[in-house]
Amino acid sequence: MSRIGKMPVTLPNGVTVSVSPANLITVKGPLGELHQAVDPLIILGVEEGIVTVARQNDDKEQRAKHGLYRSLIANMVKGVSEGFKTEQELVGVGYRAANTGQILELSLGYSHNITFELPTEIEVETKTERGKNPLIIMKSTDKQLLGMVAAKIRSLRKPEPYKGKGIKFVGEVLRRKAGKSAGKK
Numbered sequence: 001m002s003r004i005g006k007m008p009v010t011l012p013n014g015v016t017v018s019v020s021p022a023n024l025i026t027v028k029g030p031l032g033e034l035h036q037a038v039d040p041l042i043i044l045g046v047e048e049g050i051v052t053v054a055r056q057n058d059d060k061e062q063r064a065k066h067g068l069y070r071s072l073i074a075n076m077v078k079g080v081s082e083g084f085k086t087e088q089e090l091v092g093v094g095y096r097a098a099n100t101g102q103i104l105e106l107s108l109g110y111s112h113n114i115t116f117e118l119p120t121e122i123e124v125e126t127k128t129e130r131g132k133n134p135l136i137i138m139k140s141t142d143k144q145l146l147g148m149v150a151a152k153i154r155s156l157r158k159p160e161p162y163k164g165k166g167i168k169f170v171g172e173v174l175r176r177k178a179g180k181s182a183g184k185k
Contacts, residue, residue: 005066009051009074012081017051017073019044025073029080032141036076042069051077072144079141086150088136092165095157097126097134104136108157108167116153121145135170 011017015029023038038044041062045052053070055062078084090097096107104116104124118124121142127135136153140146150169159166161177168174 005053005070009077011049011077015077015081017046019046027076027080031080031083034076034080034142036072038069039065075143079143083139083141084143084146085139086146087170088153088167089170090134090167097136099124099126114156118149119145122149
């Protein structure tokens with residue numbers, strides 16, 4: 001049985017969960033409201049501040065989805081109560097980031113600037129301090145959407161393995177390669 005799927009999700013104060021007959025789960029909290037469609041073969045139970053996830057039988061497909069839906073529900077509960085935050089760092093000479101509302105403008109060493117329009121569910125902030133790399137800070141209640149947008153921004157200029165130039169997550173450890181001179185004596 002799924003170890004993750006068996007664990008109940010406890011609801012913090014101010015968070016409510018409701019399940020519609022069409023297996024659509026709605027999580028409401030102080031930071032917003034999230035919806036997720038759940039497979040009809042997965043059984044959801046909500047009572048006294050605890051959400052439980054169960055499956056009807058031990059088919060391979062149901063075993064796979066059991067832990068998945070429990071994790072999705074736990075992320076929704078955490079998102080509407082605390083929220084999620086991701087920070088990205090632009091490493092490279094002349095790399096800049098600026099935002100006006102939901103439009104992020106990036107200068108990444110290409111011949112032109114890149115404008116990236118963010119979804120309304122994501123709050124973005126850019127920081128540029130003298131002597132430090134520019135930062136892009138994004139906050140959202142939806143972990144899945146935040147991760148997708150962060151990955152898309154990172155894909156615009158992935159960190160290269162020699163000098164580490166590019167867009168990386170703060171705290172990310174990059175594997176570095178030695179240059180040409182390392183092989184010669």
